[in-house]
Amino acid sequence: MVITYSRNVFLPLTRSCRNRCYYCGFRRENDGLMSLDSIISLLRKAKNATEALLTFGEQPEFSEKVKKDLKALGFSSFSDYVKSVCEIAIKEGFLPHTNPGVVDTDFLKKVKDFNASMGLMLEQAVELECHKESPGKKPEERIKFIKKAGKLKIPFTTGILVGIGEKFEDRIYSLEVIADLHDNYGHIQEVIIQNFSPKKGTKMENFKPPSTSEMLETVKVARKIIQKDVAIQVPPNLVKEVEVFVKAGANDLGGISDVTPDFINPEHPWPKVEEISERLKGYELKERLPIYPKFVVEGWYSEKIAPLIEAYSDEEGYKC
Numbered sequence: 001m002v003i004t005y006s007r008n009v010f011l012p013l014t015r016s017c018r019n020r021c022y023y024c025g026f027r028r029e030n031d032g033l034m035s036l037d038s039i040i041s042l043l044r045k046a047k048n049a050t051e052a053l054l055t056f057g058e059q060p061e062f063s064e065k066v067k068k069d070l071k072a073l074g075f076s077s078f079s080d081y082v083k084s085v086c087e088i089a090i091k092e093g094f095l096p097h098t099n100p101g102v103v104d105t106d107f108l109k110k111v112k113d114f115n116a117s118m119g120l121m122l123e124q125a126v127e128l129e130c131h132k133e134s135p136g137k138k139p140e141e142r143i144k145f146i147k148k149a150g151k152l153k154i155p156f157t158t159g160i161l162v163g164i165g166e167k168f169e170d171r172i173y174s175l176e177v178i179a180d181l182h183d184n185y186g187h188i189q190e191v192i193i194q195n196f197s198p199k200k201g202t203k204m205e206n207f208k209p210p211s212t213s214e215m216l217e218t219v220k221v222a223r224k225i226i227q228k229d230v231a232i233q234v235p236p237n238l239v240k241e242v243e244v245f246v247k248a249g250a251n252d253l254g255g256i257s258d259v260t261p262d263f264i265n266p267e268h269p270w271p272k273v274e275e276i277s278e279r280l281k282g283y284e285l286k287e288r289l290p291i292y293p294k295f296v297v298e299g300w301y302s303e304k305i306a307p308l309i310e311a312y313s314d315e316e317g318y319k320c
């Protein structure tokens, strides 16, 4: 059995965010933008990565600091800045994967051709206390966005955040919603089963994270609900014993970096690929691109990134 992962470099473009999720340690009030120079120098350090992961707070343009930085950099909108970062990444030899939060259709259309895939965590398809101050976490907003990405044929990553106040049946319902989206649009490449990990200084710092057995049950039920052509991803820095999760049905480990931390969960360092390989004896651990083999073979990518995809993938669509 093949277990996949991607080698990436994480670009946290800004921590300014219109939402206030009670579990989030990433958001900062009035944070600015990464400079294009700092992005280039980070990319140049990531010698063996093929994915540039762009993540940031949702709709950060309201922040005075972001507005000021956009002006100083000569951009008239945040989406133009994101598009330029993608172009820089491509020029440096990386395939962008942008996880933008809920953005409008114009934003999505502008950046789509410059991304190998994009993502948005559904988190949970039910309303929860921890999202009371996060308009962009309303289930209908997230579902609408994932549908829009489907209509635009964007290879897509979504998933659930486990242990944020939902019941077990809410997880089942959320996974059914994802399966339904994939039935309708066929664009989901992977479903992340991510455990909530408490962050100091947040409202949920003393909230109990889900246990390993609870996470295993969730992966098992996800594997039953989600279509077989969609990968189940667990992050190896958050679940540690990847071998038991693989036994439960996970078959992807997401992006791993040698040069950047997981900026969302910085207290959880990435294990080395060698360590994962050691734990997964009997399985074939294989590197993939941020666009899954199936979508490479089906040609779900633009001419902007075609040269990179074609140079990096073998005839089965895996990284070569």
Ligand SMILES: O=c1nc2n(C[C@H](O)[C@H](O)[C@H](O)CO)c3cc(O)ccc3cc-2c(=O)[nH]1
Binding pocket: 006, 008, 010, 051, 053, 097, 098, 099, 117, 118, 119, 120, 121, 157, 158, 190, 192, 253, 254, 255, 261, 262, 263, 264, 265, 289, 290, 291
């Ligand atoms: O390092 C991380 N990568 C995260 N990734 C990156 C992901 O592991 C890879 O970029 C994809 O598998 C594409 O290769 C996300 C991507 C999404 O589209 C949506 C959510 C996440 C969440 C995380 C995360 O918490 N930490």
Ligand SMILES: C[C@H]1O[C@@H](n2cnc3c(N)ncnc32)[C@H](O)[C@@H]1O
Binding pocket: 023, 024, 025, 055, 099, 120, 121, 123, 161, 194, 195, 196, 197, 198, 199, 264, 265
């Ligand atoms: C990048 C993704 O990380 C998730 N995320 C945000 N905060 C946390 C946390 N404390 N623990 C685990 N995952 C988190 C969100 O679902 C976001 O979409």
Ligand code: SF4
Binding pocket: 017, 018, 019, 020, 021, 024, 025, 026, 027, 056, 057, 058, 101, 134, 136
């Ligand atoms: S999880 Fe994302 S949307 Fe929520 S506060 Fe953090 S950065 Fe904003």
